[in-house]
Amino acid sequence: MSMIRVVWGTGSAPTAMASYDAALAAAGVENYNLVSVSSVVPAGVDVEAVGTAPDLGPVGERLTVVEARATTTGPGRASAALAWSQSIDDGPGLFYETAGEMDREAVERRVREGLEAGQELRDWTFNDPNVVVESSQAESGTYTTALVLAVYGESEPIL
Structure with missing residues (x-):
């Protein structure tokens, strides 16, 4: 695994x-089958916020992700946040995700609180946290989804 890319997007339909x-x-990952995992960053892996994923392999393959996702119907607001922090000296780290029908400030506050709680459970010294928040207002009569994903490496064959 070369890196973990953090990507995000919103959509209405x-x-x-x-x-x-x-x-x-x-977010650039519509052509993959996503497999969600819990929230541990392996040691020695770089995490980079990129916004939109590059080509990660053939269509239909599997991508391993940590996913924060909220969907709402209008009028309403969908917000998703992903926070992460790695331990110093290139050690392991954590992702924490939260999402819901709330404003940007509320979802960011909750994800920071969650990450802090997870850090307290571990005997690691962490670097400062990073946070990505995606939020969008749904128009009446439509659905809106906000998501933030941590994408582990590149795609792998599913069969």
């Missing part, structure tokens, strides 16, 4: 699933 697909497209 007439159905919840279509808005999720549109948000995945905005």
Whole structure:
């Protein structure tokens, strides 16, 4: 695994699933099968916030991700946040995610609180946290999804 890329996007559509697909497209990962994992960053791996993913391999392959995702119907606000921090000296780290129908400030506060709680459970010395928040207002009659993903490496064959 070369790196973990943090990507994000929002999308609106007439159905919840279509808005999720549109948000995945905005993040550049719409053509992969996502497999969610918990929130540990392996030692020695760089984490980089890139916004939109580059080409990560053939269509239909599996991507391992940590996912923060919220979907709402209008009028409403969907917000998602992902925070991470790695231990000093290139050691392991943590991702924490939260999402819901709340404003940017609330989702950021919650994800920072969660990350801090997770750090307290471990006997590691952490660097300062990083946070990405994605938020969007849904128009009446549509669904909107906001998401932030940590994408581990590149795609792998699913079969």
